[in-house]
Amino acid sequence: SQQGEEDPQALSIQEGENATMNCSYKTSINNLQWYRQNSGRGLVHLILIRSNEREKHSGRLRVTLDTSKKSSSLLITASRAADTASYFCATDSGNTPLVFGKGTRLSVIA
């Protein structure tokens, strides 16, 4: 079953703008992760946030997690054309395989 649900499904912004993607999930989790997928390629791990963390940064990425609302957001600051990709959130509940959402397709226009 699909655990994460990303919002919006598609997002188009100008280069230099910030991009925010949201993820909601249904059941309790141990960790939430964000991945990027360029067209026709495999997924690349971006960042992992544990259930007891509220915010995490990695370069131009900022992830927040609100376990009371069962939601997470991924912010990409100062976007570049190379950030064009699909972004997926994925959750695990202990020793369980990751469950992925359907993703947000981000287009960054130069």
Next chain:
Amino acid sequence: NAGVMQNPRHLVRRRGQEARLRCSPMKGHSHVYWYRQLPEEGLKFMVYLQKENIIDESGMPKERFSAEFPKEGPSILRIQQVVRGDSAAYFCASSPPWGVYGYTFGSGTRLTVV
């Protein structure tokens, strides 16, 4: 240190034939996961294996699909008597046997059933 290697990258099979997809995990990784992705969709979990053991196959169709991860050699996802609906991208991922880490994904095998 090579990443996750999947082959072939593209596979065309006629209806009724068998498809064999191979995945060599990253060095030091003993956990392997197979996912299926349809166009414009997310990844659907199929099976989770460790060496010589199937840990979770809750996402595998009951018929025609099987997976193994032998003591030596790559993990194999096998689809017997393929049908058009099996056409998809199949991704393999691996992770270390300890701690909490992100998965490392292969580039996928795109299966087309004609």
